[in-house]
Amino acid sequence: MTAIEEHVLRLDPEEARRVRQERLERIGRWVLPLAIMILAIWLWDRICVWNDIPKYILPRPGVVLQTLFDDAGLLFSSLLVTLRVTFLSLLLAIVGGVGLAVLFAQSKWVEMSFFPFAIVLQVTPIVAIFPLINIYVDNQTTKLLLCAWIVAFFPILSNTTLGLNSVDRNLRDMFRLNGATRWQQLRYLRLPAAMPYFLGGLKIAGGLSLIGAVVAEFVAGATGQSSGLASRIIEAGYRLNAPRLFAALILISFTGILIFLVLSLISHLILRRWHESALKQER
Amino acid sequence: MQEKVPQAPASASGKGPMLLALRGVGKVFSNGVTALSDVDLTIREGHFLSLLGPSGCGKSTALRLIAGLATPTSGVLDWRGSSSVDRSNISFVFQEPTLLPWADVFDNVWLPLRLKGVSRAKAAPVVMEMLARVHLTGFEHAVPRELSGGMKMRVSIARAMVTKPRVLLMDEPFAALDEITRFKLNNDLLELWQDEHFTVVFVTHSVFESVFLSSRVVVMAARPGRVFKELVIDAPYPRNEAFRTSPAYAALCRQASDVLIGAINSTAGPHHDGH
Numbered sequence: 001m002t003a004i005e006e007h008v009l010r011l012d013p014e015e016a017r018r019v020r021q022e023r024l025e026r027i028g029r030w031v032l033p034l035a036i037m038i039l040a041i042w043l044w045d046r047i048c049v050w051n052d053i054p055k056y057i058l059p060r061p062g063v064v065l066q067t068l069f070d071d072a073g074l075l076f077s078s079l080l081v082t083l084r085v086t087f088l089s090l091l092l093a094i095v096g097g098v099g100l101a102v103l104f105a106q107s108k109w110v111e112m113s114f115f116p117f118a119i120v121l122q123v124t125p126i127v128a129i130f131p132l133i134n135i136y137v138d139n140q141t142t143k144l145l146l147c148a149w150i151v152a153f154f155p156i157l158s159n160t161t162l163g164l165n166s167v168d169r170n171l172r173d174m175f176r177l178n179g180a181t182r183w184q185q186l187r188y189l190r191l192p193a194a195m196p197y198f199l200g201g202l203k204i205a206g207g208l209s210l211i212g213a214v215v216a217e218f219v220a221g222a223t224g225q226s227s228g229l230a231s232r233i234i235e236a237g238y239r240l241n242a243p244r245l246f247a248a249l250i251l252i253s254f255t256g257i258l259i260f261l262v263l264s265l266i267s268h269l270i271l272r273r274w275h276e277s278a279l280k281q282e283r
Numbered sequence: 284m285q286e287k288v289p290q291a292p293a294s295a296s297g298k299g300p301m302l303l304a305l306r307g308v309g310k311v312f313s314n315g316v317t318a319l320s321d322v323d324l325t326i327r328e329g330h331f332l333s334l335l336g337p338s339g340c341g342k343s344t345a346l347r348l349i350a351g352l353a354t355p356t357s358g359v360l361d362w363r364g365s366s367s368v369d370r371s372n373i374s375f376v377f378q379e380p381t382l383l384p385w386a387d388v389f390d391n392v393w394l395p396l397r398l399k400g401v402s403r404a405k406a407a408p409v410v411m412e413m414l415a416r417v418h419l420t421g422f423e424h425a426v427p428r429e430l431s432g433g434m435k436m437r438v439s440i441a442r443a444m445v446t447k448p449r450v451l452l453m454d455e456p457f458a459a460l461d462e463i464t465r466f467k468l469n470n471d472l473l474e475l476w477q478d479e480h481f482t483v484v485f486v487t488h489s490v491f492e493s494v495f496l497s498s499r500v501v502v503m504a505a506r507p508g509r510v511f512k513e514l515v516i517d518a519p520y521p522r523n524e525a526f527r528t529s530p531a532y533a534a535l536c537r538q539a540s541d542v543l544i545g546a547i548n549s550t551a552g553p554h555h556d557g558h
Contacts, residue, residue: 168381170377170379170381171381171383173352173375173377174375174377174381175398176352177350177351177352177373177374177375178394178395178398178399178446179371179398179399180398184398188383188394188397188398189383192383192385192386193385195385273385273426273428274384274385274426274427274428275384275385
């Protein structure tokens with residue numbers, strides 16, 4: 001601390017102000033959202049108390065937390081079911097998205113022919129497609145996976161396709177001059193060049209596969225066969241068990257945030273040495 | 284004339300075995316622009332040849348034709364009787380360093396060998412030797428963004444030279460560098476050229492650079508791109524900092540400069556290509 005202050009003392013006022021500003025911003029990035037969150041929870045609690053709201057309408061935060069602990073067994077086993085669908089569908093989205101992107105990259109004609117269909121699949125609401133899937137697919141897990149996959153694969157496909165086509169022209173010439181085969185060009189040039197784009201798509205797809213899994217469970221939940229978090233929410237809704245509803249909702253949110261953070265970390269670790277997006281700003 | 288100077292590559296006076304001849308080469312792009320028109324040019328083994336000219340004179344196009352990255356609309360490229368290029372003998376250095384940003388220096392230099400199936404272990408001695416030649420020993424694990432512009436260009440040159448090419452094609456490689464760095468790279472390039480006896484075709488828009496480096500300077504004119512005049516730079520190698528400040532160098536620069544001005548003035552009007 002003293003070392004920093006001494007350092008600051010030797011700086012002119014403008015630079016010293018900048019150093020202080022940077023330090024404040026670093027702390028603020030964490031403290032501010034946390035403070036707002038705590039404030040909001042406190043306000044939520046007060047509103048419940050002041051208006052005497054019954055807990056089956058709006059439970060107090062403490063009650064929600066209590067439910068999270070009391071129903072932990074039930075909720076977490078459901079979370080596990082949802083997570084399984086989420087990760088499997090994300091995995092399939094990666095395989096499918098990257099696979100299709102590589103296929104598209106082989107020829108402009110293939111891309112022109114098939115890309116519009118990927119868009120059609122993307123823009124049609126999954127809730128509207130589900131009844132069809134319900135008719136054609138028997139296996140419950142397969143239904144859910146298919147739904148979550150349709151939602152999640154597009155950002156990966158679209159981003160990876162863009163990345164594979166964004167290779168520096170001179171680098172392409174350099175590979176040509178060195179007699180690189182198609183496979184070598186893909187392996188050593190186009191795939192690494194597409195990596196930042198792919199990772200950007202992956203971050204979006206991670207969240208979407210969770211949403212896809214939950215939405216699919218919701219639609220499937222109407223038939224009462226699912227055991228994921230969404231069906232817990234539906235069930236709790238029928239029983240006016242608002243505390244459990246909130247607990248499940250919080251669990252889903254936190255899972256989404258966690259998925260995003262993990263994918264961001266992976267992206268950072270892969271890109272930190274070379275890509276602009278991951279470099280530390282040196283003013 | 285310096286055939287007797289040891290280490291000096293083929294004489295500056297135009298002798299030495301022919302490597303490549305462009306005969307009546309023309310290139311018209313699909314948008315109707317005539318990039319090159321009826322170019323005759325002989326490139327001799329071991330020469331350092333510069334293509335000098337204003338932008339739009341087709342010097343980069345000529346280089347791409349030689350590299351086989353484009354095909355001529357008319358005329359032929361005669362590689363000692365063969366019209367096809369053996370690409371394993373040609374290396375290209377682009378205006379930008381054109382490195383793989385995700386790969387470290389070693390992997391970047393290894394790349395051309397890797398594409399030919401040479402393993403890392405087998406390539407290592409050659410790669411390390413090349414890095415030493417361009418004064419980058421100790422930087423093999425740095426990634427391009429950690430290097431300065433001049434160092435990146437050195438990596439690019441090392442990568443081009445790692446396959447021991449017979450022809451090195453360079454497209455304004457030092458144009459984006461500061462003068463001090465450019466001088467250093469000029470010196471190092473000449474040293475490399477004298478040691479390895481390869482042929483260089485060097486595209487530049489700098490009179491001073493072309494005169495300093497080359498045994499021959501081909502001055503080109505624009506609209507349509509064509510050869511305006513060839514100059515023999517009759518000064519002995521090795522050329523160093525002393526040469527750079529010598530009256531002989533100044534006189535040669537002045538001569539080349541006059542020819543270049545003539546080439547620029549020969550362009551009749553801004554819309555000559557008729558499209």
